[in-house]
Amino acid sequence: MTATPGGDSATVPAPVPVSIPAADGEPAHLRFVEEAAAVTGDLLAGTVSAIRAGRLGRGLWHPTGFATFDIAHVPALGLVRVHFWPDGLRRGLPGHPSIHQHCFRLYSRVLAGEYRESQYGVVGPGLHDTRGVPFGARRLRVYEVRPTRVTGKDEVHETGEDLDVVPTLRAARFPAGTWHEVPVRTFHATPIARDRFCVTLAVLSLPVHGAADVLLGRPGGGSSVNVRRVVSEGERELMCRQFVAAADAAAPDPGSPGPASPDPR
Numbered sequence: 001m002t003a004t005p006g007g008d009s010a011t012v013p014a015p016v017p018v019s020i021p022a023a024d025g026e027p028a029h030l031r032f033v034e035e036a037a038a039v040t041g042d043l044l045a046g047t048v049s050a051i052r053a054g055r056l057g058r059g060l061w062h063p064t065g066f067a068t069f070d071i072a073h074v075p076a077l078g079l080v081r082v083h084f085w086p087d088g089l090r091r092g093l094p095g096h097p098s099i100h101q102h103c104f105r106l107y108s109r110v111l112a113g114e115y116r117e118s119q120y121g122v123v124g125p126g127l128h129d130t131r132g133v134p135f136g137a138r139r140l141r142v143y144e145v146r147p148t149r150v151t152g153k154d155e156v157h158e159t160g161e162d163l164d165v166v167p168t169l170r171a172a173r174f175p176a177g178t179w180h181e182v183p184v185r186t187f188h189a190t191p192i193a194r195d196r197f198c199v200t201l202a203v204l205s206l207p208v209h210g211a212a213d214v215l216l217g218r219p220g221g222g223s224s225v226n227v228r229r230v231v232s233e234g235e236r237e238l239m240c241r242q243f244v245a246a247a248d249a250a251a252p253d254p255g256s257p258g259p260a261s262p263d264p265r
Contacts, residue, residue, distance in 0.1 A: 028208075029105055029183050035077055036107035036203035037179070043080060047071055047201055048111065048247070054240045056082065059231030060152050064100075064190065065092030067231050067239065071201070078104065078205040084239045085113070085190075087197040091229055097143060097217025098189045099165070104211070106182040108202035112246040115174040115198050120187040120216075124164035137164040143221065145213035152228040158221055165216065176250055184208045187216060199243050 050056060059069045067084040074080060099120060108115075123134050133139045139162050146155045171191050174180045182188050184205075192198050231239075 026183070029181075032077070032105045032203075032205050033107055033181055036205075039072075039074055039077060039080060039203060040107070040109050040179075040201050043071060044109065044111075044201065047082060051082070051111075051199070051240050051243050052247075054237060056236055056240070059084075059236055060228040061091035061231060062228065063093040063096040063154060063226065064098055065090035066190070066192075067091070067235070069231075074203075076206070078203055081202050081204065082111075083108065083198075083200045083202050084243075085192045085196065085198040086235070086239050087242055088195060089235065089238065090194050091235075093226060095217075095221055097140075097215040097221070098191075099140065099187055099216040100145075100189070101185050101187045101214045102182070102204075102211070103184065103207045103213050105184050105205040105208065106202060107179065108181075108200040109179045110174050110176050111199040111201055112176050112243050112250065113196065113198035114176070114192075115180060115200055116190060116192045116196075117169060117172045117174065117180055117182075118167060118189045118191055119169035119182075120165040120189075121168045122163050122187070123166055133164055134166075137166045139164050140216035141219040141221065143215035143217060145215060148225075153225065154228065155223075155225045156215065156221075157223040158219075162219075163216060176246075184211050187214075197242055197246055199239075199246075 056069045059067050061067055062083075065085075067086070069082040069084070070079065071082055072080040123137050142159045142161045142163055144157045144159055146157060148155050165187060169188075172180075185208075
């Protein structure tokens with residue numbers, strides 16, 4: 001594992017709770033969450049220091065509109081990244097579906113701002129049902145994301161199949177100092193408004209056997225191959241400035257004990 005240089009612990013958000021509740025009772029998921037919490041704890045101070053110093057490396061814009069920066073590759077665990085949703089700036093791919101599921105497990109600490117999470121469950125008898133949409137559900141087209149083995153290159157294929165989904169979690173709020181997790185094969189979205197700011201330190205597990213990246217959107221989007229846009233130097237500088245301003249504004253008064261670390265659940 002390659003870590004960023006150490007930083008000033010006074011600038012680091014409060015640690016997550018020691019007792020980690022699980023959204024998924026699968027033993028493999030529980031182990032991943034525990035290991036990811038430990039790794040992000042080890043990398044936290046150095047990552048904050050790197051952001052403050054503007055020393056993030058090459059970044060890419062995710063098709064849903066947020067920026068990603070690789071921090072470390074951890075053997076037997078996965079990839080550690082910083083995710084930025086800058087205030088007033090998104091570089092999403094037009095028409096790209098926002099609801100998706102991953103072939104990996106996800107864990108992340110919120111470093112600044114507020115993260116938003118929505119999740120969805122699949123209902124109905126199957127992929128090819130021609131009857132009406134169940135009450136409270138949305139019928140959406142299934143898009144496969146096929147591996148390209150090229151960093152930053154996305155190959156999306158419309159399948160012609162549909163799924164009926166209902167929200168199981170609606171724009172849940174996770175403030176700085178808390179954490180969130182997304183089990184593999186969980187449909188979710190990040191409804192963070194363009195005029196809102198958020199930074200997370202995320203761990204993406206190694207791919208889970210038999211799982212796939214899937215998007216849910218409107219029919220007729222077709223198939224496409226896209227290369228993710230590189231974050232410009234000016235965009236990266238803006239993100240780092242916004243982080244410093246948000247972290248400093250949220251820092252407790254040195255003379256005050258401050259509130260207890262919030263539990264997102």
